[in-house]
Amino acid sequence: MTIRPLHPQDLPAYFALRTALWPDSADDFELEVSKILNNHRLASFVAEQNGQLVGFVEVSLRDYAEGCESSPVGYLEGWYVVPEHRKTGIGRRLVQAAEDWARAKGCSEMASDSELSNTQGQQAHARLGYQEVERMVCFRKSL
Ligand SMILES: CC(C)(COP(=O)(O)OP(=O)(O)OC[C@H]1O[C@@H](n2cnc3c(N)ncnc32)[C@H](O)[C@@H]1OP(=O)(O)O)[C@@H](O)C(=O)NCCC(=O)NCCS
DSSP: OEEEEOOGGGHHHHHHHHHHHOGGGGGGHHHHHHHHHHOTTEEEEEEEETTEEEEEEEEEEESOOTTOOSSSEEEEEEEEEOGGGTTSSHHHHHHHHHHHHHHHTTOSOEEEOOOTTOHHHHHHHHHTTOOOOOOOOOOOOOO
């Protein structure tokens, strides 16, 4: 199993992974991936096994993140492993790649978030050393 940066030739397989995590993201796929490939504040790492992509992590530099004391911080924007490959250490290795990337960009802290209902995602974060710092409710209003 290899963890490596996303390449432009990965895009069809990457689309399937990304829309499995974010079903509403399909329409924005090309724009979002173009940003990742061309913006030094964004990166994506993929897990490849036997020529197949089985997971990814997207990481960014954010100027601010809840609970953090430094800036910028590395931020886990998306983290996904296909169900049949979970709990074999792939998720951990993806996050390590994201953390190495952020460290190389000068970061001394990482941050992330999770839906309140995603208790398994929260437990996986905790196993990787991520401490819960805040719970949030989001709002909107039409203008
Ligand atoms: C979260 C996710 C990426 C983890 O991937 P993974 O390959 O299974 O992770 P790993 O096997 O490397 O496990 C990392 C640690 O988390 C723990 N863990 C993984 N899944 C877990 C679960 N469902 N419940 C509790 N702990 C879990 C593992 O035991 C491991 O800890 P350990 O090494 O101390 O035993 C994967 O479950 C997933 O894609 N979930 C759906 C999307 C999602 O929720 N993403 C995160 C958003 S908050």
